[in-house]
């Protein structure tokens with residue numbers, strides 16, 4: 089036993105040294121990579137299987153879970169037994185909380201430059217009292233997450249029981265889908281996602297509330313909460329932008345699907361299904377109630393656009409983020425009106441922020457084009473389906489027109505890389521790639537995770 | 540006669556007043572619009588027709604000619620007699636020279652703020668002697684154009700005679716195609732463009748030289764010429780960027796087509812055809828020697844990308860321009876390397892330039908997505924063909940997978956708008972739309988045509 093402890097201690101102390109030698113960006117990349125590998129190893133153990141799963145498919149599921157994407161090449165329910173499914177859930181729970189809290193926590197404690205984040209997270213910009221310590225902040229986030237997931241699970245349980253599901257199965261399905269919805273993971277135990285529940289108002293509501301809360305994130309939600317309950321007179325500029333942007337895009341998406349999508353047959357639940365389609369793309373949760381593969385071309389493109397944008401930078405959602413889009417629109421707007429100062433809603437946006445937004449926009453868009461281009465060489469599917477799959481993987485959404493399982497091995501490998509980049513963040517990934525070349529310049533790249 | 544002169548004088552003086560009351564951007568838009576309408580009226584006269592052409596198709600051809608796009612819904616050769624074809628040629632000659640010179644000339648003489656352009660065009664940045672007057676500069680451009688077109692026509696004549704074409708026809712075809720190539724108009728009198736000449740080295744060379752010279756433009760060509768002949772020790776930064784970018788993209792495009800395109804059968808002329816395919820997209824001339832509709836999906840996408848970028852801001856080419864791309868890459872590169880200063884090849888790029896580039900990039904990309912989205916509602920073609928058509932129209936390229944003639948009336952109307960915006964320039968168009976709202980701010984928008 090002592091010997092084992094010794095070995096473990098040595099590995100940990102080696103890893104600690106390794107961490108300290110790397111930039112925060114590189115640490116983040118290695119951290120996600122480590123979790124993916126651990127997930128892969130656990131999911132490879134045959135005792136968790138119902139049927140055998142190939143090497144590449146196991147890596148695919150592990151990456152998909154850690155990145156909270158939810159794309160799968162094989163059915164989770166058909167391939168894994170209860171404990172296998174539990175591991176998948178733990179992985180996307182780690183991935184989900186990871187992005188919202190561990191990332192922040194980690195960056196704060198592996199770098200000495202916590203000034204910016206500290207002020208941003210605990211101080212002036214958001215309405216939390218200044219005295220709260222970082223550790224308490226992270227605790228609050230985790231508590232918030234667990235409370236939401238417990239409430240979600242209870243509601244799911246009621247809903248599933250109403251549909252006649254047996255108790256034990258309903259308990260497990262409730263927990264799994266509640267965590268999956270809040271972490272915007274989109275992993276499901278039904279092989280057709282929520283298509284059987286497309287007109288179930290309660291289930292639609294539960295998923296929507298959880299996914300919106302998760303994707304907007306703790307900071308935005310508490311900011312709005314303090315405003316609504318009157319503990320604060322106003323919300324921060326960032327919260328305002330995210331909320332407005334989210335509501336506008338959600339409204340646009342719902343309206344467009346409602347008035348033009350021919351594949352929705354039912355007229356009773358047409359509005360619910362339209363809302364769900366826009367919501368699932370924007371929050372990047374990735375559950376679906378109508379068949380994505382049957383969507384008409386214009387709607388498929390609009391959903392691709394929504395996945396490309398995503399939601400809030402403080403939540404579990406992927407995508408380019410509403411804040412990036414807003415900064416880009418501000419540049420164009422200010423230019424067209426001949427203004428020297430770049431502003432939005434009468435607030436000047438600092439140069440640094442525009443610089444990050446433009447870089448993110450360029451990097452994100454280039455990666456989508458590059459991978460789509462590569463996949464047109466390796467796959468034989470329609471162009472729009474390939475583009476959709478790429479936007480879904482990079483945005484960690486998990487919607488698919490049904491081609492995921494039929495991807496070539498190269499296609500699966502490229503999708504794994506996309507999900508990984510999508511979760512780590514395009515700029516962080518870029519930095520990590522170039523780390524050797526700019527070691528001395530960490531100072532100026534400290535706040536890149538905010539966009 | 541006197542009465543007629545009087546009326547004409549009144550119209551002209553009214554137009555003069557109208558011009559003075561508008562911004563340079565609005566004047567440009569109205570100018571192109573006026574030429575389009577005149578072209579439309581002339582081409583509507585039945586004596587120029589071989590067969591009747593509908594109202595919408597006439598407007599389409601007129602816009603396509605003035606914008607030097609070359610997309611056609613009906614065959615020019617089959618629909619118009621010699622004089623009709625002559626009118627089409629005059630229209631794209633006006634369009635072509637227009638963008639390179641008349642635009643500059645016009646902006647210089649309708650605004651009093653010629654400082655920037657004057658310095659840029661005649662002064663320090665390019666290697667022309669400072670004493671040359673603007674009028675002389677414009678004259679030089681026109682003389683350059685005519686000399687190139689005459690030499691081109693003579694070479695074409697030799698080439699066409701070699702293929703056994705009768706003398707009179709060869710004269711007319713030589714003139715028409717020489718002007719069309721230099722103005723990167725892409726209008727042809729053969730109904731399959733240059734597909735019959737795909738392996739004719741002389742014709743490939745003539746078109747390439749004319750189109751590259753025209754698309755790079757007078758300023759870049761003279762700058763390079765002064766350098767090559769030793770009259771100057773160095774070329775300007777702008778010329779360097781444009782030349783490098785052009786050569787790199789041309790090389791990439793040629794290589795990619797050469798090694799991957801399955802639709803090229805002949806192995807003898809494979810390199811020539813690959814080069815031509817990349818060249819025609821980048822210079823936005825739009826002639827083709829291999830069938831665009833038969834290109835494989837990856838190559839079709841890469842050609843779309845090349846059309847999206849285009850070439851030089853000083854020539855007749857459309858597209859977003861290499862300079863815009865370079866500025867965007869600089870932002871990303873500087874960010875990834877953690878540099879505060881945004882530079883390229885060790886030259887700091889001024890903030891104003893980045894601001895224009897980002898706006899152009901956003902506006903250009905948004906217009907492509909918006910119109911593609913709209914066309915997916917009105918047309919029933921494959922997504923990649925619609926995207927290709929939109930990029931071709933906005934980039935004033937004129938390549939098509941063969942769907943132009945089969946577009947719905949709404950589709951044709953949208954394409955007309957795209958070609959018009961493509962020629963006027965996306966930012967100029969944006970300004971003109973918003974003119975009433977920013978009348979007092981002309982000063983800060985003076986140099987937008989340079990990107």
Ligand SMILES: [K+]
Pocket residue numbers: 156157158272273274372373374484485486
């Ligand atoms: K997801």
Ligand SMILES: [K+]
Pocket residue numbers: 607608609723724725823824825935936937
């Ligand atoms: K053209």
